[in-house]
Amino acid sequence: MAQLAGAAAPVGGSNADVLAQLNADPEPDPLADVEYTGDLPEDSRKELNALQQGFRDRAKREAERFRLATDSEYWIAVCFKTREDKEKFLRNAKLLPIGDKYMDGYAVARALGVPMEDE
Numbered sequence: 001m002a003q004l005a006g007a008a009a010p011v012g013g014s015n016a017d018v019l020a021q022l023n024a025d026p027e028p029d030p031l032a033d034v035e036y037t038g039d040l041p042e043d044s045r046k047e048l049n050a051l052q053q054g055f056r057d058r059a060k061r062e063a064e065r066f067r068l069a070t071d072s073e074y075w076i077a078v079c080f081k082t083r084e085d086k087e088k089f090l091r092n093a094k095l096l097p098i099g100d101k102y103m104d105g106y107a108v109a110r111a112l113g114v115p116m117e118d119e
Contacts, residue, residue: 028057030053030057031047031050031051031054033050034047076105086100087100093111093112098111
């Protein structure tokens with residue numbers, strides 16, 4: 001759960017996004033590839049190097065996750081004069097099953113018949 005909390009979906013994330021995070025592979029074990037020799041000082045150096053590399057790799061993944069989480073250029077807003085007009089639009093466009101405020105853009109594209117290459 002701590003891993004999920006650290007990578008929580010932004011507000012409006014789809015159920016598929018949350019499910020993907022719940023089913024995501026755990027962080028890799030940085031010591032998995034250490035080959036132990038039986039020489040304590042040498043094995044300790046190998047472990048320390050592997051742990052340091054694990055921290056560097058995790059920092060890179062976190063930097064990318066942060067960039068994606070704070071990127072404001074992946075969404076759009078559509079405004080109406082009234083809530084009733086917004087709801088009428090969503091009803092007439094048959095988008096209400098997807099949501100009434102935050103919607104998965106790919107689901108909206110499918111509902112509107114807009115082809116998308118990378119869904």
